[in-house]
Amino acid sequence: MDPVLPTPQVLVADPSYGAGLDPAESETAAVDVTVEGVPWRPITPGGGEGGELAFIDGAQQIEAWLTVTTPGDPRALPGAAFAVAAGAVITARGRTADIVGLRVRRAVVTVGDRRLHLAPVGGYAWESRCEAAQEATGLARRVGEVRQQLELALAEEIAHRDRLVVLDGRLSFIRDAAGPVVGAIKSHHRMYLPPEEARVVVGLGVGQRTPLFAIGEDRLSWYQRLPGVGDHGWAGILRGEVARSLGAQEARHLADRAARELPYFAGRPHRDPRAPQNLAPVAGLEARLRHRMGDRRLALRAVRRAAAAARLDDATRVGVAVAEPDPLAA
Template structure:
């Protein structure tokens, strides 16, 4: 087996929403409130005792070609990625801690045992993808990152009254207790035209009623306005998700709890260009995780050295 390494542009993004799926969305709007009675909903419940926010980062360090004797070269991706949990006490000031964080590196390809080392400490563990197309390799990286996010969220052990906030869609993580997905950007505005005017009415901290959204998977969802978003109709709007198998009472309790605490964690424009949706604790967690991924130039040099010695 022979592995050759070349540089890979690490800049890419995945919002977790698929445009094709959005076009096929089905909705039940008469869940919490009949659609004809929709109005903004504020929260008068106390903030949860503890908020746990989960996020992950990923970076593509290099692309590789893996030559197995007697077969054409197979492409692969060397990626560094990490996930962590930031813990906030809504009643304890602005202090936040990171109780759990983990960094991994992997070589993703259709070859089952193609691992590679970069220097003495950086090992890219073999992860097998279903196929060798670029999209399949990227999906394999994202699948492992999602699994790592589940692992760190489980390790954090959210309590019965805590709120667990997953940065991004809740897909494949709906089994986590007390969990809501937090979607910062909108590839599609799901509300039908006759209800979209409610977004204009939302004040910071107010949300829409809960409704059911189905694409290739089904979940409860609602929109929430955060403070500091500017003057646009959709400025500061985030969409949240909860598991489909929860009762409506359980979902409403999660929605009210999120409305009570997430506006307090919104970022501000002079500190974060993604404000206010990029919550301040998540931004801090992302910075910490990216720093722990290591220097990409040194890793690329190490990968090339390791490939020559393979």
């Protein structure tokens, strides 16, 4: 009789949002799994008072690709015109959510150190930025950095000692937050834990977390499970992180609070293909931010009009070819 093989656990993700796990990044990172000083097994935080939470997210859209040429110089200078937005949802268990701090910025960014200037057109205005890397993803990465700067500034602005701020994505650099800030990472592009500790992740129940582990010198992290898509494998697994400078005791307190509180705000699979890790307040905020950024086609039309009188930093009048971005581009 053939042996019965174990049934694999398959997590299905919408391909519109990229791969759930990048094979090129599947090796484990250098981490310290001893920072909390407890055995590596699922932790169920004790009961605690709920409090106010603020969920922060941003959105971005590239509205035109630009190719800049100066008279007498055949070399092309790549660029992009784009919009970024950020906002926050302030809520608590059993309380109506409030969307606050909505802000939108438009900019044009170029590769290298020369800024391209576009005159305002029909209600559209663009900041001038530069220093995108000379590589295929350099412009897109620079757009992401501008969006992230907007999110971090908002996080620092609304932070309060009694409010848990949940930033969608990695923390990066929070400088002067006046209260606790947690990064909530929904996509797992890298395996941070060695196999023995990773077994604890797949064994988590809803509302449980792993012990803390350190990633490099600046972050303390943990995994926790959200409800809605099962309680096996990597289904519903969210990674949280805080600044290591907080110390292990404060990080433990914030990890416990996140494990207790975030399941109440898990996304619903029938409403959001990225649920439950894309938290419900974040999903609603994303829709509002995209509405605020406006119609990409109208922005593209404005860029084409403004490009007719574009100039570089040295006041050189330039020729600018404007191309429509891929409709799926961020």
